[in-house]
Every structure is written in C-alpha cells, then in structure tokens.
Amino acid sequence: MKSTYDIVVIGSGPGGYTAAIRAAQLGYQVAIIEKYATLGGTCTNVGCIPAKALLDSSEHYHQAQQQFSTHGIQVNGLSLDFTQFIKRKTQVVGQNTSGLNFLMKKNKIDVYQGVGSFINATSLRVKTADSETVLESTYYIIATGSKPSSIPGVVIDKQRIITSTEALSLSQLPKSLVIIGGGVIGVELASVYARLGTEVTIIEYTNSLIPTMDRELGKTLARSLAKLGINILVSSRVQSAVNQGDQALITYQDQAGVQQEIKSDYCMVAVGRSAYTKDLNLEAVGIETERNGKIKVNDHLQTAVPTIYAIGDVIAGPMLAHKAEDEGTFVAEVINGQKPHIKYGLIPGVVYTWPEVASVGRTEEELKQEGTTYRVGKFPYSASARARASMDTEGFVKVLSDPKYGEILGVHVIGPRAADVIAQAVVAMEYEVTDLEMGKISYAHPTYAEALKDAYLQASGQGAINI
Structure with missing residues (x-):
C-alpha cells in the first residue's frame, strides 16, 4: 500500500465508506482507516444492521405465537433457540462486512487498521498495538462516529x-x-x-x-x-x-x-450517543470540539482547516446512518468541485418496531410553535384493505400541508412498512409536489402506500376514496 493519498477517510461507518467509495469513483487515490478488525462502524457491526436482524427474527417468533393460528397455520411445540437467534444476527453482520471488504478492493481503496491521529494538516499517524504508519494526504474526512452516552449515577460496566x-x-x-x-x-x-x-x-x-x-x-x-x-x-x-x-x-x-x-x-x-473524537489529536491542527465532542463545520462540511472535512455523528444533526451517507457523498463531490446539496429538513427518521414508525419534515408541535397555519390529512390503517389482509391494522398516516399552496410540510407514519412508505413522501417534498397532486397519481391496489394517497387527499381538502 502507498503512504501518500489524495483523500484519507478516518472511520469506516456508513459515512466513511460512502465517502471513500464516491471519492474513488471520482478518480482520487483513497485510503480508509478503521480501528476495529471489521469495516462498517457502529451501524453495520453493533447498531442498525444487527438490530434489524433481531427485530425481524423476534417478530417472526411473535407472529408464530400470536397470529399463525388465525391464518390457519397450526404450530405445535414452538420454542426459541436463543443461541441460533443470536447466531443468525452475527451471520447477517458478517455478510455485510464481507460486502464492504469487496467494495474496498473493487474501488482500489487501501484499508489501514488502527487509530488515526493527526500530526499536522497533511500528515496522519495510524497506530496499532505494535506498529505505526504515517500517511500523507491532501484532504482528510473525519467520520469517526459516536459511542453510547450515560447519565449521572449510572456507570456502564458492560456486565449488568x-x-x-x-x-x-x-x-x-x-x-x-x-x-x-x-x-x-x-x-x-x-x-x-x-x-x-x-x-x-x-x-x-x-x-x-x-x-x-x-x-x-x-x-x-x-x-x-x-x-x-x-x-x-x-x-x-x-x-x-x-x-x-x-x-x-x-x-x-x-x-x-x-x-x-x-x-x-x-x-x-x-x-443517546456522543461524538467520538478524542483520539484524533485535533489540537495538532487547530480544530476545537464543542462540549459534546462534536466538530464545527461550515456549509461545505469543512472544519476550521479547509482541507479537513467532518461528517456523520461527529457534526451537528441527527445521528442517522443515511444522513452520514449523504454527507459522505456530498464531501467527495465538493472536493471534486461539484455543487451537491443536502436538505437536512428532508432526512427521514425511522423506528423499526412493529408497527414501524417513520417521519419526514416538521411535526405538529413544531408548526404550532412557529405559528404556521397547516391542514391535517389523516388516514388509519384500520381502513386499509391491504393492512386488513395482513392483520397489520395498527397505526395511521398523517400529512401536514400548507392550506394556501398545498405544500407538504410533514408526513408522519406509524404502521406496516412505514420505513419503506416514507420514501415516497421524501420524493414529494424534495420536488415540491402538492398534497392534491400526490393524491391524484395512481397507486397500486391494494398496498400500504394507499394510506398516503388518502391522507394527501384529505389534507388537500378532499375526502378519502379508498379502502
């Protein structure tokens, strides 16, 4: 591996690996540094991905206990193999980290395992327990993520x-x-x-x-x-x-x-979680962190040193994998001289319970606090034919829109596949499609997304027309 690069990314979570891959696609010589043995950061190894694996497995078990008989499926002697339950999660994580290793090789990205710390604005030391490597780079992208926080009186011992x-x-x-x-x-x-x-x-x-x-x-x-x-x-x-x-x-x-x-x-x-920046030796390059460990950046996500950028959990904003991914792509393209954009108000939030919860835009509480006039369109999943067929009738879709122009201000969903359904609302808000226009397009029947259609129509002043 070389020791001189165009761009070095510190941290291999969703923001880091996305930044590295996009930079490599744009023709840069790229290296990525990860202190753990596997790539992927918190999300892939001990966060989003393993949690979703356990959520799906546990939901299957719950359905077998509570719902299968209603479907005419009789299960005798149902039991849980907790060891296999955890093992499957580990296998899912392994598949994802292997995929990241493949992507690094495919894009000719050099991977260094160790802790990265700045020597100066162009030099970085990568330390392991028994070795040390110095890298030189024109640009650096800090994507070191976050770690769990605690509260006074509670010391995490990782035992009980x-x-x-x-x-x-x-x-x-x-x-x-x-x-x-x-x-x-x-x-x-x-x-x-x-x-x-x-x-x-x-x-x-x-x-x-x-x-x-x-x-x-x-x-x-x-x-x-x-x-x-x-x-x-x-x-x-x-x-x-x-x-x-x-x-x-x-x-x-x-x-x-x-x-x-x-x-x-x-x-x-x-x-909650706090930004992980303590091992970077930021003092060596004149970058100060805020009280919560986060790094201040400008609109281009540059730190106080213009050639050093920061993304993801180490800067302001929601600690979301997809927010970090957007920022990783954004920074690579900014360095390349392009003019990308991120609309932070349109980054969706998701909770993977069942029913799932998903939201984008402003909440009713925020609109009330702002004094903004709005209309509400709301449709319950109990009135959805698709939800009845799957026995997933808990929840609703709520659309908040501007009464004068029909601009969609916020969409809030709790119900089946809300995490997937919310993507359509993000598209509508990104391209400023009105509530009435969203209610007039064709939706496949029967689908969970039809609940959005009816909520849009109600927000526009028309009534629901589907079941």
Whole structure:
C-alpha cells in the first residue's frame, strides 16, 4: 500500500465508506482507516444492521405465537433457540462486512487498521498495538462516529449495566430488562426482548416515547408496545443503576416525584450517543470540539482547516446512518468541485418496531410553535384493505400541508412498512409536489402506500376514496 493519498477517510461507518467509495469513483487515490478488525462502524457491526436482524427474527417468533393460528397455520411445540437467534444476527453482520471488504478492493481503496491521529494538516499517524504508519494526504474526512452516552449515577460496566452493543449479543435470554431511555434504540430493543418473553420496563425522562418525533406517533407506539407487555414509565428520572452481582438495581423518581426501585437481570442504557473524537489529536491542527465532542463545520462540511472535512455523528444533526451517507457523498463531490446539496429538513427518521414508525419534515408541535397555519390529512390503517389482509391494522398516516399552496410540510407514519412508505413522501417534498397532486397519481391496489394517497387527499381538502 502507498503512504501518500489524495483523500484519507478516518472511520469506516456508513459515512466513511460512502465517502471513500464516491471519492474513488471520482478518480482520487483513497485510503480508509478503521480501528476495529471489521469495516462498517457502529451501524453495520453493533447498531442498525444487527438490530434489524433481531427485530425481524423476534417478530417472526411473535407472529408464530400470536397470529399463525388465525391464518390457519397450526404450530405445535414452538420454542426459541436463543443461541441460533443470536447466531443468525452475527451471520447477517458478517455478510455485510464481507460486502464492504469487496467494495474496498473493487474501488482500489487501501484499508489501514488502527487509530488515526493527526500530526499536522497533511500528515496522519495510524497506530496499532505494535506498529505505526504515517500517511500523507491532501484532504482528510473525519467520520469517526459516536459511542453510547450515560447519565449521572449510572456507570456502564458492560456486565449488568449495559448498552445496546451488549444487548445485541447476550449469551442467554434475560428474564427481565430495564431500559433507560425511550428513544429509537430503547423502543427497538424493548420490542425484541418483549416478543421473546422478557419482562421489559422502559424508563423515559420526557412525557412521551420517541420524543423527538411527532407526539401522536409516540402515544400510538406506547399503546402498541403495551400490548407486548412492556411497562412504560414516562416523566420518570433515573437516579442510579447498580450492579448487584446477579441483578441490577435501578432507582428512579416517578412522575409523582416518589422514589422507586426496580430490580432486573440487566439495565440497558439508551440515552443517546456522543461524538467520538478524542483520539484524533485535533489540537495538532487547530480544530476545537464543542462540549459534546462534536466538530464545527461550515456549509461545505469543512472544519476550521479547509482541507479537513467532518461528517456523520461527529457534526451537528441527527445521528442517522443515511444522513452520514449523504454527507459522505456530498464531501467527495465538493472536493471534486461539484455543487451537491443536502436538505437536512428532508432526512427521514425511522423506528423499526412493529408497527414501524417513520417521519419526514416538521411535526405538529413544531408548526404550532412557529405559528404556521397547516391542514391535517389523516388516514388509519384500520381502513386499509391491504393492512386488513395482513392483520397489520395498527397505526395511521398523517400529512401536514400548507392550506394556501398545498405544500407538504410533514408526513408522519406509524404502521406496516412505514420505513419503506416514507420514501415516497421524501420524493414529494424534495420536488415540491402538492398534497392534491400526490393524491391524484395512481397507486397500486391494494398496498400500504394507499394510506398516503388518502391522507394527501384529505389534507388537500378532499375526502378519502379508498379502502
């Protein structure tokens, strides 16, 4: 491998590997640095991908228990092989990391394993336990991602007080699990273990699950998760979590202000993530981080040093794999002299519970706070023929639009395949198609997407016409 490059990418998560591949496609000599043994970062190894594998497996098991008989399918002696349950997840991860290795070779991207730290604006040291390599590059892209955060009084020991990383690879099915945090990571893993029979409790500080999304989504999701037997404690503040050997003891203040205690096999901390920038030696190049470890960038995602860019979880904005991917492509094209764009307000958010939750644009709460006039079009999946056929009638589609021009301001979905359905709404908003126009195009029947059609029509002032 060479030691001099046009572009060096630090971190191989979705943002990093996308930036490297796009830069290589544009003709640059590229290297990528990853401190772990496999490429893919948090998302591929201990985040998005393994979580989705477990979510799908657990949903199949739950359906076999709860729904198959209604379909006329009789299952006798149903049981869960938890070892195989985890093994399949590991296999899925392996398939994805192998795919990334292939893409690096295909695009002639050199891969260095180790921790990257700046010597100066053009030189970077890559350290391993027993070796050191110095790389020279014209440009650098920082894509080092994030790590789980905690709260005062809760020390993560990875034994009884764990993060999502450990929760994805437990050796045995726990009888009980307390999750601190009712955001995306918390509710997804709560779903996984509740479906398998674990007694799950979610303790959330705010008054709603998934509090950054439209509040109506959070309320509906809470009702759905409660049907799985999940105990949901909102407006509650965790004070401590202690490893007691064979259990964790969690102390919290409930919504009435009364101190309570709960014991559990594990306590999973899911209160967010913080930017991982500490090993980069940014001081050597004059780049300062903010209190949360994030790096300030300009509209071109350049840091204080114009030849050093930063993307993904280490800069402002939602910590989403697809946001990082967009930024990776964006930076490679900016370096190439192109003029790409990212509309941050149109990056969708998704929660892979069942029903799934997906959202793009502004929420009702945001529009009210802004004083913006809007119309609401809402269609329930209970009125959808496709949803009835699949027994997936929980949830709704909600469209928020401008009453004067029909501009779509926000789309919020909780229901079957919401993660896929939301893509159509992103296209509509990106290209400024009106609510009426979206309601007038042809939709295949019967489909889950038809619920969008009817919500668009209602938002435009017309009534729903489909089932």
